[in-house]
Amino acid sequence: xxxxxxxxVSRLICPLQSTGQVGKSTVLASIIEYLKxxxxxxxxxxxxxxxxxxxxxxxxxQHIPFAEKHxxxxxxxxLGSEKTQLVDFPxxxxxxxxxxxxxxxxxxxxxxxGIRVTVVLFANQDQAGMMAAADIYRTLGRTVDYLVVENPxxxxxxxxxxxxxxKAFENDPRLVLPTxxxxxxxxxNLESKKHGKILHFIEAIKVIDGLEKSALxxxxxxxxxxxxxxxxxxxxxxxxAPDTNEFGIREEVRSNPLDLY
Numbered sequence: 057x058x059x060x061x062x063x064x065v066s067r068l069i070c071p072l073q074s075t076g077q078v079g080k081s082t083v084l085a086s087i088i089e090y091l092k093x094x095x096x097x098x099x100x101x102x103x104x105x106x107x108x109x110x111x112x113x114x115x116x117x118q119h120i121p122f123a124e125k126h127x128x129x130x131x132x133x134x135l136g137s138e139k140t141q142l143v144d145f146p147x148x149x150x151x152x153x154x155x156x157x158x159x160x161x162x163x164x165x166x167x168x169x170g171i172r173v174t175v176v177l178f179a180n181q182d183q184a185g186m187m188a189a190a191d192i193y194r195t196l197g198r199t200v201d202y203l204v205v206e207n208p209x210x211x212x213x214x215x216x217x218x219x220x221x222x223k224a225f226e227n228d229p230r231l232v233l234p235t236x237x238x239x240x241x242x243x244x245n246l247e248s249k250k251h252g253k254i255l256h257f258i259e260a261i262k263v264i265d266g267l268e269k270s271a272l273x274x275x276x277x278x279x280x281x282x283x284x285x286x287x288x289x290x291x292x293x294x295x296x297a298p299d300t301n302e303f304g305i306r307e308e309v310r311s312n313p314l315d316l317y
Contacts, residue, residue, distance in 0.1 A: 065137075065292055066135075066138065066139060066171045067139065067171070067172055067174060067293075068140075068142075069084070069143075069290065070173070070176065071144070071175070073176075073180075073185060073192065074147060074148045078178045078180055078185070078207055079209075081110050084144050084176070085110065086276075086279050086280075088142065090284070090290070096298065099140075100114065100116070100117040100143075101117065101120055102117050103120055104121070105121025112254060113255075120134055122146060122152075124152065126156075128157070129160065132160075140292075154191060154196075172292070173199075173200040174201040174202065174289045174290065176205060177192065177225065178204075179213040180211040180213070180216065181211065185211070186215075193221065203228070203289050208232070228289075229286030231282045236257070236271065237271070244264070244268075257276070260272055261276065
């Protein structure tokens, strides 16, 4: 069980929105990779019992599926003392998660133990996404922080930002996921089949060569730059921004001339 502490010493990052196929696991994987290059200790839990994407990508991610209210206790009980912790909750579970958070007074429980929550929110303009985002904000308000994600390849965001709901998040940090050409996504899928597991875009950099590798490195740099700008909601409260050394990308590109062309 988490010990009580006096100040925020950790950050819990999680998506809570009932909207699938928006890239939530990709976002969490990108955050994990960002934490790695900034030498930030982390712990991740995969609570998505159906897809298990995060625990498939990472051997050190614990799988604790969330299906009903009391499962939240198991998830919270598995949190540790790392600087940043992540939970990949399942899509289509907003109401159940919010009810569990309220019934167990979980936000206060976490705050008393030094953990500040960041909700990953998707600026999805479809009705289901908007309703779920509204429920989250109505329930949690400013007791948590937010990272707002735009993913143009998966959904439109214009309607979200024009709405009263969008106005509530206009000053929160944003992550706009760059769009990759279809042929590069195709190559990543081919490599995934070859390796017998689904590869996320950053992991695919290790196994793809040529122009595709260069494009993925560029994608990673854009994502890491955006995450670095949002680090105040990814790291413990008051923690200084890490020295990224450009996330190691400059050295990697110089070491492989193929990455330049």
